[in-house]
Amino acid sequence: MTRIALVTGGIGGIGTSICTRLAKDGCTVIANHHPSEADAAAAWKADREAEGFRIDTIAGDVSSFDDSARMIKEIADRHGNIDILVNCAGITRDKTFKKMELAQWEAVIQVNLNSVFNVTRQVWEGMLERGFGRIINISSVNGQRGQFGQANYSAAKAGMHGFTMALAQEGAAKGVTVNTVSPGYVETAMTLAMDDTVRNSIISGIPMRRMAQPDEIAAAIAFLASDQSAYMTGANLPVNGGLFMH
Ligand code: CAA
Numbered sequence: 001m002t003r004i005a006l007v008t009g010g011i012g013g014i015g016t017s018i019c020t021r022l023a024k025d026g027c028t029v030i031a032n033h034h035p036s037e038a039d040a041a042a043a044w045k046a047d048r049e050a051e052g053f054r055i056d057t058i059a060g061d062v063s064s065f066d067d068s069a070r071m072i073k074e075i076a077d078r079h080g081n082i083d084i085l086v087n088c089a090g091i092t093r094d095k096t097f098k099k100m101e102l103a104q105w106e107a108v109i110q111v112n113l114n115s116v117f118n119v120t121r122q123v124w125e126g127m128l129e130r131g132f133g134r135i136i137n138i139s140s141v142n143g144q145r146g147q148f149g150q151a152n153y154s155a156a157k158a159g160m161h162g163f164t165m166a167l168a169q170e171g172a173a174k175g176v177t178v179n180t181v182s183p184g185y186v187e188t189a190m191t192l193a194m195d196d197t198v199r200n201s202i203i204s205g206i207p208m209r210r211m212a213q214p215d216e217i218a219a220a221i222a223f224l225a226s227d228q229s230a231y232m233t234g235a236n237l238p239v240n241g242g243l244f245m246h
Pocket of ligand 1: 095148150186
């Protein structure tokens, strides 16, 4: 049976690897992007086609409940019901707390955490009714241990796992699993945006002495999306090169 997977933030650094990996594993994959990224999404789709992947793209502002509802309906019309949802859309607005403005707090909570409600809420009842579903929330090592300059991001990422644990209990008896993956530092545009000195000092503190490649994160998501992970729910899977162990 071909599973239908939606990856929010699907054209981003980690999102791209998740999409191609799930496509390799036989899923029909839809990559969500922000409505303002229409040109980038068209180029992204063409690049994936050149690599041999047919991955659909869909615009949707996941920080808006109404636009998320519209997007899920459009996917249902084009492809059918979503079996696998990967909540991967996320942003950073790093600032020491004394300099952090309300807008930077709100943007990160809205895009990284409220989006998880906005999108999951649209697919949840259908998954319960059909007796199968996989929700995978992409959090961060910094939601587990906190990070200097990321009070907003760490709060949102920790909140994602609270959501995971609560929802996992509601889905457990119905074949719907909910899990978190907490990547460490991954080589993407998001980590490249950090100052070089800061980045190098972070890398020197990682026991593996390197950042992750996006494919190394996608491998964990592929497992959680698969039928083999059926007995795993409410978990928080760290993929962080040893940066945080607990
Ligand atoms: N611990 C303690 N003190 C630190 C520190 C740390 N980790 N990092 C910086 N400081 C100190 C500096 O030494 C400096 O001290 P003094 O004022 O005494 O000289 C002070 O903090 C600098 O404070 P400022 O308010 O002036 O900060 P800034 O504007 O220079 O930079 C920052 C602040 C932008 C947050 C910068 O520290 C930074 O980029 N930090 C990295 C944040 C980070 O890890 N982001 C991850 C992005 S990737 C991602 O989020 C993906 C993921 O999931 C992992």
